[in-house]
Every structure is written in structure tokens, then in C-alpha cells.
Amino acid sequence: MINFHVLTLFPDMVMQGLMTSITGRAVQQKKIDIDAVNIRDYTQDKHGRVDDYPYGGGAGMLMQAQPVYDAWKAACEEIRSQQPEELRDRPVRTVYVTPQGAVFNQQMAKEFAKEEDLIFLCGHYEGIDERVLEETVTDYVSIGDYVLTGGELPAMVMIDAISRMVPGVLANGESGETESFEGDLLEYPQYSRPEEWHGKQVPKVLLSGNQRKIAEWRRQEAERRTQERRPDLYAGYERLMSCKKVLAGDKLLHVDMTELIARGQARLVFAEGKNICLQDKVSGAYFHTAEDIKAGCRMLEILQEDAGERSGLLVLHQEFMTEPAEKYLRFRTAMTCNQIVYTKHEKLPVTGLYRMDGKPAENGVVIRPLTMEHLDAVVRDYNTISDEAYVTDRIKKGALFGAFVDGQLAGFIGMHAEGGIGMLFVSPEYRRRRIGMALETYMINLGLERGERPYGQVEIGNDASKGLQEALGLCFSKGRIYWMEREERE
Numbered sequence: 410m411i412n413f414h415v416l417t418l419f420p421d422m423v424m425q426g427l428m429t430s431i432t433g434r435a436v437q438q439k440k441i442d443i444d445a446v447n448i449r450d451y452t453q454d455k456h457g458r459v460d461d462y463p464y465g466g467g468a469g470m471l472m473q474a475q476p477v478y479d480a481w482k483a484a485c486e487e488i489r490s491q492q493p494e495e496l497r498d499r500p501v502r503t504v505y506v507t508p509q510g511a512v513f514n515q516q517m518a519k520e521f522a523k524e525e526d527l528i529f530l531c532g533h534y535e536g537i538d539e540r541v542l543e544e545t546v547t548d549y550v551s552i553g554d555y556v557l558t559g560g561e562l563p564a565m566v567m568i569d570a571i572s573r574m575v576p577g578v579l580a581n582g583e584s585g586e587t588e589s590f591e592g593d594l595l596e597y598p599q600y601s602r603p604e605e606w607h608g609k610q611v612p613k614v615l616l617s618g619n620q621r622k623i624a625e626w627r628r629q630e631a632e633r634r635t636q637e638r639r640p641d642l643y644a645g646y647e648r649l650m651s652c653k654k655v656l657a658g659d660k661l662l663h664v665d666m667t668e669l670i671a672r673g674q675a676r677l678v679f680a681e682g683k684n685i686c687l688q689d690k691v692s693g694a695y696f697h698t699a700e701d702i703k704a705g706c707r708m709l710e711i712l713q714e715d716a717g718e719r720s721g722l723l724v725l726h727q728e729f730m731t732e733p734a735e736k737y738l739r740f741r742t743a744m745t746c747n748q749i750v751y752t753k754h755e756k757l758p759v760t761g762l763y764r765m766d767g768k769p770a771e772n773g774v775v776i777r778p779l780t781m782e783h784l785d786a787v788v789r790d791y792n793t794i795s796d797e798a799y800v801t802d803r804i805k806k807g808a809l810f811g812a813f814v815d816g817q818l819a820g821f822i823g824m825h826a827e828g829g830i831g832m833l834f835v836s837p838e839y840r841r842r843r844i845g846m847a848l849e850t851y852m853i854n855l856g857l858e859r860g861e862r863p864y865g866q867v868e869i870g871n872d873a874s875k876g877l878q879e880a881l882g883l884c885f886s887k888g889r890i891y892w893m894e895r896e897e898r899e
Contacts, residue, residue, distance in 0.1 A: 410439060410440060410441065410442065411441050411442075411522065411524060411525060411526070411527065411571070411572075412441070412444070412525065412526045413441065413442065413443045413444070413568050413571075414444050414446060414484045414487075414488070414527065414528045414529070415443070415444070415445045415446065415528075415531065415561075415564055415568075416446050416477070416480050416481060416484065416528065416529065416530045416531060417445055417446070417447065417531040417559075417560070417561055417564075418447070418449055418459065418533050418559070419531075419559070419561055420446065420447045423443075423445040423561055423564065423565060424445050426561075426565045427565055427568060427569070428443070431569075431572065431573070431578065431579070432568065432569055432572050432578075435572055435575070435577075435578045438577070440572075440575055440576075440577045440578045441572050441575060441578065443568070444484075446483070446484055447480075448472075448476050448480045449476065450480070451475075451476045451477075451479035451480040451483065452475070452476040459472055459476045459477075460472055460473060460533075460534050461473055463535065467535070468535070469534055469535035470535060471534060471535050471536060471537070471538060472532060472534060472536065473538055474537075474540050475541075477530070477537055477541045477545070478541045478544065478545065481503065481528065481530065481541075481545045484501075484528055485501045485528075488526045488528075489501075500547060501526055501528055501547075502521075502524050502526070502528065502547050502548065503527075503528040503529075503530060503545050503546050503547050504521075504528065504529050504546075504547070504548045504549075504550050504564075504567070505530045505532070505537075505542060505545075505546040505548070505549050505550070505560075506529060506531055506532065506550060506551075506560030506563045506564050506567075507532065507536070507549055507550070507560070508551045508553075508555065508556055509549060510548070510550040510551040511551065512550075512551050512552070512553065512554075513550050513551065513552050513563075513566075513567055513570070515570070516690050517550070518567070518573070518574050519574050519690075521567070521571045521574075522571050522572075522574035522575050523802060527571070529560070529564040529567070530545065530560070531559055531560030531561050531563075531564050532560045533558070533559040533560070550563075550567065551563070552566050552567065576805060576806060593635075593642050593645050593673065594632060594634075594635045594642070594643075594646060594673075595634045595638060595639060595642070596631065596634075597626075597627040597628075597630040597634065598630055598634070600612070604616070614626045624860060632646070645677070648677055649675055649677055650670075651680070652666075652670065652680050652685050652687070653667050653670045653671070655680075655682070655683055656698070659886075660750075661748050661750055661885070661886035662698075662726055662748060662887070662888040663726065664750050664862065664864045664886075665696060665724065665748065665827060665828070665864065665866075665890070666685070666687055666696045666698065667862075668827075668828045668829075668861070668862055668864060669689055669696065669827060669828065671861070671862070672828055674689050674690050674691050674827070675687045675688070675689070675690070676688040676690050678708075678711065678712060679708050679711050679712075681704070682700060682704075683698070684698070684699050684700055684704040684705065684708055685697075686698075686711065688716075689826065689827045691826045691827065692722065692825075692826035692827050693721075693722070694722035694723070694724060694827060695712055695716065695722070695724065696726075696827075697709070697712065697723060697724065697725050697726065697730065698725075698727065699726075699727055699730060702729050702730065702733070705727065705729070705733065706730075706733050706737075709730070709733060709737065709738060712738075713737075721894055722892070722893070722894065722895075723738075723740055723892075723893040723894075724890055724891070724893070725890065725891040725893060726888065726890050726891075727888075728889065728891065730891075731891050731893070734893050738895070739895060739896045740893035740894060740896065741893065741894055741895075741896050742891055742893055743894040744793075744866070744868050744891075744892040745868065745889055745890075745891055745892075746866035746867055746868050746889060746890050746891075747866065747867050747869065747885045747889055747890075748864060748865075748866055748885070748886035748890060749864060749865050749866065749867050749878045749883040749885055750863070750864045750884050750886075751853050751856075751857075751863040751864070751881070751882070751883050751884075752883075752884050753882065754857070756853075756854045756857055756858075757850045757853055757854055757881065757882075758850075759847075759850060759851075759854070762774065762846060762850055762851075763775070763776045763812075763847045763850075763851060770847070772814075772842055772843060772844075773815065774812050774813070774814060774819070774844060774847050775812070775813045775814075776811070776813075776848065777811065777813065778809065778810055778811075779809040779810060779811045779818075779821060781801070781804055781805075783804070783809075783811060783818060783821070784797070784800060784801060784804060786818055786821075787809065787821060787832075787834075788800055790821075790834050790836070791821075791832055791834050793832075799826075803825075803826075803832075808824040808825075809823040809832065810822055810848065810851060810852070812835075812839075812847060812848050814839060814844075819835065819836055819839035819842075820834055820835035820836060820844045820848055821833075821834055821848070822848040822849060822851070822852055824852065824856075828861070828864075829864055829866060830852045830853070830856070830863060830865035831865050831866065833845060833848060833849060835848075845877055846877060846880065846881065849881060853881070866890065866892075867885070
């Protein structure tokens with residue numbers, strides 16, 4: 410659930426606009442919450458004024474610092490009163506709606522959707538006293554290069570877009586992932602009944618029932634439409650497709666990078682021949698592959714300039730790049746792995762492992778998504794990742810699944826933010842009962858249903874995991890990849 414707090418002079422306008430359609434339904438279902446705070450309630454002026462003339466002269470009036478700050482402070486105090494004590498010192502993300510900000514886009518909507526609380530500050534008149542902005546605002550965001558009367562309409566636009574990214578808000582969970590701008594493409598054409606209207610027929614492929622052919626048609630139509638209507642977007646898409654072809658020269662080693670592109674999660678940082686650097690838009694991790702050390706080091710310089718100190722994860726695909734990353738960028742090697750890929754198109758058999766109807770299988774196993782009540786157990790048992798915020802995000806995104814025996818959590822598995830299957834764990838008392846095989850089979854089949862290539866990594870030396878992957882028929886990369894973590898500065 411995400412809570413939106415809108416600081417405005419026109420709360421009725423905000424609430425009336427957002428309490429209908431999808432956002433209104435989401436509020437009723439407690440998927441989101443919207444609170445419009447009237448800034449005017451916090452003025453100390455007896456006439457209720459919140460504006461005054463700007464110093465230095467000029468047209469129009471300016472919103473004063475004091476009522477804005479007091480309204481913001483009250484909203485922050487309300488938010489923190491609902492949080493655990495250890496989280497109350499964190500700054501509350503506050504978005505100032507202004508034409509001077511970064512232009513809002515789909516990726517920004519996804520990022521904001523990860524927050525539990527968002528404050529939107531809506532200006533009016535000629536804006537807001539700069540001093541209060543300096544003390545309160547974390548993000549300056551615009552919806553385009555034009556000027557509106559106030560920040561209410563842009564705030565409502567952003568809240569609508571962000572809400573669509575919150576799990577459970579859309580009736581069809583895929584809707585938010587198949588719309589325009591996903592994968593740098595515009596959405597393909599859509600058709601409904603009747604089959605013929607005004608002499609125009611629904612494309613035959615959509616009536617065929619062949620999902621593979623339908624998916625291919627939709628991709629082609631999305632490409633055609635993007636090329637026609639948004640050549641700027643299409644140019645970026647073409648560059649990524651060129652990278653995908655290059656990476657396919659070693660499909661197994663580069664499956665993490667090609668899947669990032671296929672899933673629309675890749676941002677191209679650098680590409681020149683076989684030297685490619687991508688960033689995962691979701692996790693922020695960088696993926697780096699190089700033909701030689703000279704080109705690889707040049708990419709590290711570009712990566713450092715691009716990321717600064719923000720990204721803590723780097724995935725290298727050549728051992729010769731680990732030393733430069735450690736020496737110059739202060740990364741350390743956290744894991745050395747082989748890529749593992751399920752290359753077949755057919756689903757794995759589930760008989761004796763789990764049932765498709767959610768009832769206990771022969772071995773008593775039931776597989777279902779985890780909820781927040783299982784957070785502590787996952788953080789405790791999966792020692793590779795101790796980041797509670799990351800595990801929380803995975804659970805909220807519906808990306809962690811548990812195997813339950815007689816109602817008890819016996820093991821779990823998940824999908825990492827970048828798309829790889831992982832986080833597999835089975836409690837010692839439940840081992841040797843094929844629960845690990847059941848969990849991974851479930852994830853592989855789920856990936857195939859979604860049209861994805863199931864893949865993951867096995868750490869060098871983890872013979873138990875290696876044996877499981879071999880039993881399931883996954884292919885191993887000849888080369889290794891190196892997960893790097895940024896060292897904490899003293």
C-alpha cells in the first residue's frame with residue numbers, strides 16, 4: 410500500500426478528481442490512500458492569506474514559507490507516527506510539482522511506487538518561497554514543458570500513473586507492463602467486438618488463439634507504431650536490439666543482459682562493438698561485458714561518471730575486470746557464479762511436486778506467494794541477502810513464493826529485481842523431500858507462462874544447487890560472472 414499526501418490550496422479539486430475510476434476503487438480496496446491537506450489551514454494570518462508580494466518586484470504573488478512548511482511538517486509527523494521507531498529519522502520523499510523539474514515518465518512512476526508514503530507539494534500563483542523548498546523538497550518533477558495555473562493537475566496525473574504500478578490496483582496484473590513506454594516501445598493496437606466494424610476487420614492473428622504468434626504480431630506492431638510516431642524512442646530501442654544481437658554471441662553467459670533488454674528493464678550506458686554496459690532500471694545494478702581490459706576500463710570510467718556513488722551493485726562478465734573494479738572503484742567481489750538457463754520451451758512436469766489448483770500435493774506441499782508476515786523468516790534464513798528493504802520489495806511485488814507443509818513455511822524461492830530466479834532456501838527439517846525441486850519447477854514454469862527465459866546463477870562451490878539445476882535440465886555457462894558490491898567508505 411502507498412499513501413499519497415497532497416499539500417494544496419484546493420483539496421476538493423484533488424479528492425474529486427482522484428476518487429473515481431481506478432484510483433477511487435484502489436482507495437476503497439485499501440491498495441492506496443489519498444489525503445489532501447489544505448495549506449491554508451496552517452497560515453497564521455487572521456484573514457487566511459498564504460501569499461505575499463515577492464522581494465525584488467515582479468508580477469503576481471508568491472506562496473509564503475511558513476504555512477507551506479507547517480503543513481509539510483504536520484504531514485511528516487503523521488507519517489512518522491505510523492512507522493516503526495527505527496524508520497522515523499528517514500526523510501519523507503516530497504515531490505514539488507514544477508515545470509523546472511525532471512520530466513515525469515513511466516520509469517519514474519515505477520520508482521515512486523516503491524515508496525510507502527509520498528508527499529506532493531502543489532504550488533500556486535507565481536510559485537513558493539525558495540527557502541521552504543530547500544528545506545522540504547526531495548524531488549522536483551514536471552509533467553511537460555508548459556505552465557499550468559497550479560500543481561494540482563500534474564500531481565493528480567502522477568498519482569494516477571504511480572497507482573497503476575502498485576500491485577493489485579489494476580484488475581489485470583499484466584496491464585501496467587504491456588502499455589506504452591514499456592521496453593521503450595509504444596503500445597500495440599487493440600481490438601474488441603465486433604470482428605468487423607465499418608468494413609474494417611480485426612487482424613486474423615488475434616483470432617487464432619496462437620499466443621506465440623499473437624505476441625510476435627504485437628511486438629512488430631509496437632515497433633512499427635513507435636518508429637512512425639516516436640522516432641526518438643525507436644532510435645534507443647534499435648540500439649538495444651543491436652546490443653542484444655551482439656550479446657547473443659554467448660547466449661548463456663549474457664542471459665542476464667539479454668533478458669534485461671527483453672523485459673524492457675535495460676538502460677544503455679555504453680555500447681561499442683562487444684563492449685556493452687547496461688543498467689537495470691529496476692534495481693539500479695550495472696551489467697558490464699568487455700572484449701579486452703583496455704575497453705573494459707574505459708567503460709568503468711563511464712559507469713563511475715554515470716552512477717557516482719549511487720549504485721552498489723556491478724555484474725562483470727570477465728574475470729580480468731575484477732581487479733580494476735576493486736582497485737579503482739572500490740568494489741569487492743561478493744559472488745562468483747555460473748549462469749544457469751532453462752533453454753526449453755516446454756514446461757517441467759509438476760506431478761508429485763505441487764498441484765496447479767493450490768491444494769496439497771502428494772508430498773503435502775502447497776506453493777503460494779509470501780506475505781509480509783513471512784518477512785522475518787526470509788531475512789533470517791536467506792543469509793546471502795540481509796537487506797530487509799529489498800526482501801520487503803520482493804514480497805510486495807509478488808516475487809517471493811513459499812512452500813508450505815501443514816501450514817508451516819518449509820522453504821521459499823523468488824525472482825530478483827533484475828529477473829533472475831534465486832533466493833532458494835529449504836529449512837533443514839524439510840530437506841530431501843524434493844521441496845527445492847518443487848519450488849524451482851514452479852518458478853521456471855511461471856517464467857515460461859509469462860513469456861520469459863527462466864535463468865539464474867549458481868555460486869561456484871555450491872554443489873547442492875548445481876546438482877538440482879542439472880536434475881532440472883538447466884544449461885550452465887562456460888564463462889563465469891562476478892557480482893561486485895561497493896565497499897563502504899570509512
